[in-house]
Amino acid sequence: xxxxxxxxxxxxxxxxxxxxxxxxxxxxxxxxxxxxxxxxxxxxxxxxxxxxxxxxxxxxxxxxxxxxxxxxxxxxxxxxxxxxxxxxxxxxxxxxxxxxxxxxxxxxxxxxxxxxxxxxxxxxxxxxxxxxxxxxxxxxxxxxxxxxxxxxxxxxxxxxxxxxxxxxxxxxxxxxxxxxxxxxxxxxxxxxxxxxxxxxxxxxxxxxxxxxxxxxxxxxxxxxxxxxxxxxxxxxxxxxxxxxxxxxxxxxxxxxxxxxxxxxxxxxxxxxxxxxxxxxxxxxxxxxxxxxxxxxxxxxxxxxxxxxxxxxxxxxxxxxxxxxxxxxxxxxxxxxxxxxxxx
Amino acid sequence: xxxxxxxxxxxxxxxxxxxxxxxxxxxxxxxxxxxxxxxxxxxxxxxxxxxxxxxxxxxxxxxxxxxxxxxxxxxxxxxxxxxxxxxxxxxxxxxxxxxxxxxxxxxxxxxxxxxxxxxxxxxxxxxxxxxxxxxxxxxxxxxxxxxxxxxxxxxxxxxxxxxxxxxxxxxxxxxxxxxxxxxxxxxxxxxxxxxxxxxxxxxxxxxxxxxxxxxxxxxxxxxxxxxxxxxxxxxxxxxxxxxxxxxxxxxxxxxxxxxxxxxxxxxxxxxxxxxxxxxxxxxxxxxxxxxxxxxxxxxxxxxxxxxxxxxxxxxxxxxxxxxxxxxxxxxxxxxxxxxxxxx
DNA sequence: GTGAAAGCGCTAACAC
DNA sequence: GTGTTAGCGCTTTCAC
Numbered sequence: 001x002x003x004x005x006x007x008x009x010x011x012x013x014x015x016x017x018x019x020x021x022x023x024x025x026x027x028x029x030x031x032x033x034x035x036x037x038x039x040x041x042x043x044x045x046x047x048x049x050x051x052x053x054x055x056x057x058x059x060x061x062x063x064x065x066x067x068x069x070x071x072x073x074x075x076x077x078x079x080x081x082x083x084x085x086x087x088x089x090x091x092x093x094x095x096x097x098x099x100x101x102x103x104x105x106x107x108x109x110x111x112x113x114x115x116x117x118x119x120x121x122x123x124x125x126x127x128x129x130x131x132x133x134x135x136x137x138x139x140x141x142x143x144x145x146x147x148x149x150x151x152x153x154x155x156x157x158x159x160x161x162x163x164x165x166x167x168x169x170x171x172x173x174x175x176x177x178x179x180x181x182x183x184x185x186x187x188x189x190x191x192x193x194x195x196x197x198x199x200x201x202x203x204x205x206x207x208x209x210x211x212x213x214x215x216x217x218x219x220x221x222x223x224x225x226x227x228x229x230x231x232x233x234x235x236x237x238x239x240x241x242x243x244x245x246x247x248x249x250x251x252x253x254x255x256x257x258x259x260x261x262x263x264x265x266x267x268x269x270x271x272x273x274x275x276x277x278x279x280x281x282x283x284x285x286x287x288x289x290x291x292x293x294x295x296x297x298x299x300x301x302x303x304x305x306x307x308x309x310x311x312x313x314x315x316x317x318x319x320x321x322x323x324x325x326x327x328x329x330x331x332x333x334x335x336x337x338x339x340x341x342x343x
Numbered sequence: 344x345x346x347x348x349x350x351x352x353x354x355x356x357x358x359x360x361x362x363x364x365x366x367x368x369x370x371x372x373x374x375x376x377x378x379x380x381x382x383x384x385x386x387x388x389x390x391x392x393x394x395x396x397x398x399x400x401x402x403x404x405x406x407x408x409x410x411x412x413x414x415x416x417x418x419x420x421x422x423x424x425x426x427x428x429x430x431x432x433x434x435x436x437x438x439x440x441x442x443x444x445x446x447x448x449x450x451x452x453x454x455x456x457x458x459x460x461x462x463x464x465x466x467x468x469x470x471x472x473x474x475x476x477x478x479x480x481x482x483x484x485x486x487x488x489x490x491x492x493x494x495x496x497x498x499x500x501x502x503x504x505x506x507x508x509x510x511x512x513x514x515x516x517x518x519x520x521x522x523x524x525x526x527x528x529x530x531x532x533x534x535x536x537x538x539x540x541x542x543x544x545x546x547x548x549x550x551x552x553x554x555x556x557x558x559x560x561x562x563x564x565x566x567x568x569x570x571x572x573x574x575x576x577x578x579x580x581x582x583x584x585x586x587x588x589x590x591x592x593x594x595x596x597x598x599x600x601x602x603x604x605x606x607x608x609x610x611x612x613x614x615x616x617x618x619x620x621x622x623x624x625x626x627x628x629x630x631x632x633x634x635x636x637x638x639x640x641x642x643x644x645x646x647x648x649x650x651x652x653x654x655x656x657x658x659x660x661x662x663x664x665x666x667x668x669x670x671x672x673x674x675x676x677x678x679x680x681x682x683x684x685x686x
Numbered sequence: 687g688t689g690a691a692a693g694c695g696c697t698a699a700c701a702c
Numbered sequence: 703g704t705g706t707t708a709g710c711g712c713t714t715t716c717a718c
Contacts, residue, residue, distance in 0.1 A: 355704080359703080369703055371703055393710090
């Protein structure tokens with residue numbers, strides 16, 4: 001059932017039917033009712049492509065996920081973010097188009113997306129500190145919003161980020177409170193903006209408590225399981241090994257737990273581990289458990305909010321860029337399920 | 344730059360340019376070269392919507408992810424699957440459209456996708472044993488492929504599945520070999536096909552070793568962290584608590600590990616845990632570690648293969664449905680990183 | 687308040 | 703081997 005059929009069926013012109021369906025004021029109320037009823041009855045759905053061709057809008061948003069050939073890994077919370085964004089799109093009538101891109105081909109992909117006209121805007125994931133995509137998108141004039149930030153880029157643009165610095169500062173602080181003096185940081189690649197900020201938080205916490213920043217206790221790599229495993233193995237051989245680990249990713253944390261397990265140590269008794277993007281952390285000191293709930297429901301919420309920002313930008317391109325900084329939920333409490341004391 | 348411009352620029356008709364670009368044989372080699380060069384130079388990209396309108400093909404595949412309001416959770420390996428599928432689509436020139444759908448509205452969404460014509464085919468995720476979507480899609484004639492199977496549906500259709508039954512059978516068997524006699528199964532919802540098959544494998548392994556199947560040791564629920572936590576807490580109160588846990592999801596496993604930790608027990612010493620979709624399992628008996636590598640790289644590969652199946656179906660609708668059963672990689676070895684002994 | 691007709695950018699008969 | 707023309711399904715100007 002297309003517009004032509006529907007119009008014929010009603011004895012009206014396509015124009016009138018189209019107007020009725022799209023809420024144009026000049027259609028009489030009676031006609032509008034008739035049209036609406038018929039459309040409903042035959043479950044008429046306007047063809048997206050035809051509509052897009054005519055209006056010049058795609059009614060779709062692109063998400064571009066960089067995948068490098070070497071470390072082909074998808075962030076496990078990615079699905080949650082997408083789910084949140086998807087909700088916002090569905091509510092606003094947008095489709096979501098996913099593109100996985102070799103990170104050396106990004107520029108071409110962005111330009112193509114624009115030229116092929118199959119998206120009205122783009123969400124940029126995993127920005128680096130001096131991310132080149134931002135300048136590129138501004139240049140070609142494709143509306144976009146960034147999940148995260150690029151610290152070294154000063155031009156205004158839409159972004160939404162979790163406060164990674166304060167999250168890691170608070171976590172480090174908490175470990176110090178528990179009595180730890182040798183705290184290791186297993187960070188992601190510090191060309192990535194989030195990783196850079198996390199280290200800043202960690203360092204600041206140490207310094208403000210007059211603790212030394214020991215380069216031997218800091219690692220920055222692609223966040224694989226092997227990385228976590230190897231890093232712990234090596235650090236354990238130090239003259240003064242760490243008593244606590246702050247881990248940037250739940251994937252590396254798997255390796256960390258394995259290494260600890262291999263060494264015959266017990267997490268939460270001999271050693272403390274706090275993991276970002278994970279709901280469980282192991283801490284010395286009795287029953288205390290720190291929960292970094294930057295994951296799941298809050299990531300989902302972030303997706304929803306960022307999508308909303310982009311949708312607004314698209315419908316009002318004149319509007320100044322919006323930015324939003326969310327605080328990570330680092331909750332500390334007894335591990336009875338209910339988390340009591342916020343921190 | 345559109346076709347019209349490009350044609351004018353070359354002093355050719357749109358038709359000829361179009362033909363040259365799309366590899367039609369009747370174009371002279373000289374012209375083809377000229378056209379290709381000009382297209383390249385001005386980085387001409389045909390408009391997707393216009394092309395789609397003219398050809399009747401969307402050059403896009405839809406992935407529909409059911410999200411229920413209560414348990415709004417995305418499987419963490421989802422991203423890996425999507426990444427694999429994305430590779431196959433990119434290679435074949437397809438876009439990937441993601442739709443998140445409240446599970447009570449699925450029928451409408453499928454019908455709409457078809458009517459709006461913005462996808463050429465659909466990937467169905469997370470099928471139930473008697474999934475209604477399959478009959479629906481067959482009825483409306485939209486090509487599709489299922490990630491998983493629906494046991495109770497006999498009509499042929501395209502699917503790709505991991506052999507969940509044998510995976511859980513082997514895992515259970517392995518735990519029995521380690522000396523365990525009380526093995527708990529924390530399964531997903533058994534209306535889901537994969538969960539049903541996993542239980543079958545577990546039960547079969549117990550029976551073939553003359554062990555009792557104790558209903559008190561079997562749970563079937565939505566795979567949340569809380570579920571894992573509560574289940575372990577309760578089972579520990581049994582007169583004869585389990586000494587090993589077989590956990591269907593890495594998310595529930597987080598809760599399981601927390602409960603074990605809370606109880607003052609040590610994983611891999613006091614108790615064994617094998618988790619599907621996770622790369623780490625804790626086992627009693629020294630250094631042995633069982634790795635269910637049904638995750639990450641293999642899930643990604645599954646995505647790639649399923650996408651390929653769907654693409655073939657679309658390009659040759661007459662062809663009989665294809666099916667593919669993958670074996671899960673349950674590797675058992677010393678936890679030194681390199682996994683030796685396959686099992 | 688309604689309709690006719692042009693056009694969005696492309697492909698595909700059909701003609702030459 | 704190349705061009706003319708119609709048409710995909712919709713919106714939108716313009717006329718009535």
